[in-house]
Amino acid sequence: MYRDTFMPSKKPASRQAWTLLCALALSGCASSRTQVEDVREQPSEVAPRTSELPPDPLNAQRFAAQYPNPNECERQARRYLPLSRDDAWTALKACVDGTPFTSLQALMSGTWSQELRSRPGAAALIAKVVAQRGGSVEGDLRLLNEQRLPIFSLAAAMAQPDTYKGRFILVRAQVGDVRIAEEKPTVWLVEQGLGSVGTEQQVGIASRRDARSTTAGNLTGETTLVGGNVNGSLSKDKTTRDSKTVLRYDNISSDTGREALGRLPKADPFLSPGRDFVILARFDGMRTTSGALDEDDEGPRVPVLSIVSYYIPHPLVVY
Structure with a gap:
């Protein structure tokens, strides 16, 4: 009798032990599986953070090649502004130099105001964009002056020489003559206005x-x-x-009647006579020439410019 009552009592205990072991084994397997899943999920969380930004803007050629569309290139360059304004400016210059960038409105939106007013090469960058837009200097200067960017016209400088002395001048001009005196070349500039003429073409x-x-x-x-x-x-x-x-309609440049004397740091064979250029220069004031008809009268006064950079305008105009 004792034996019959004792043996059945051990069977539940063994079942409880097995149940406990299985539970521990299952919990161990679950925890290890959870750890493996966590390890596998970590790279997917980190990868988007490393791919949020475009390529290194310090490699300008690679950056422009990555974004050949000028609008997309400018948008990607803008993303660097919260991190590094130097990198953002480098990226923007890569967009202007490496793509057919013509969106002057994007530069005037206010995002790049700090750079356009403080960077040493900002005026040259704007002049290049104006040339790539077709060189409609008179119209584009209105956009610049509306944003209070200090680049002005030749007509304004000639009207108030003392006010504009030392400031940037943007002019579309042809080279009329090149002279070298005391190893300092000077070019005679004839300002050109840009207009359009309509003609009928057969279809x-x-x-x-x-x-x-x-x-x-x-x-x-x-x-x-x-x-x-x-x-x-x-x-x-x-x-x-x-x-x-x-x-x-065809774009035709015409003489405005204004002329200027441009100074160059050295002779430049690419600034050839007879071609239109968009020229960025500093206004040095007015100079009296020796062309007076009467000995008692002074000769005509011409503006003197120190040429900073120049660009060939695109034949098509962006309005």
Whole structure:
């Protein structure tokens, strides 16, 4: 009897032990599986943080190649501003130098105001953008002056020389003459205004129809000299041409009547006469020339500019 009651009592205990061991084993497996899953999830959390920013802007060529679209390039350069304004400026210059950047409005939006007013090369960067937009200096200067950026026109400098002396001047001009005196070359600049002229251009294939008709017979009439009949014939030619045309506009530069004397630090063979350039210069004041008709009169006064940089304007104009 004792044996029968004792043996059954051990079976539940063994079941409890096995149950406890299985629970511990399962909890161990669950914890190890959780750790493996955590390790696998860590790289996916870190990867987006490292890929949020575009390539290193210090490599300007690589940065511009990564974003050939100028608007996208400027947007990516803007993302560096909270981290490093130097890197952001380097990236923006890469956009202007490496892409067909023409969005002057993006520069005037206020995001780059601090850089455009404080960076040494800001004026040259703006001049290049104006040239890439087609060189409509008069129109683009209005946008710059609305944002209080200190770049002015040649007409304003000539009207108030003392006010604008030492300030940046942006002018579209042709080189008329190049002279070298005491190893310091000077160029004669003729300011050019930009306008558009409309012309009709044919579209498609034109058709032409030629017709000829002849009428013969007697013409009766009287003359004051001799009497009698007048005989003759009458012929008629007719040509019809059908074509379709559209009105197109071409940009044409014209002389404004203003001229200036430009100073160069050294001779530059690429600043060739007869071509239009967008020129950034500092206004040095007015100079009296020796072209007076009377000995008692002074010669005409011309503005003197120290050329900082120049760019060839694009043939198409962005408005």
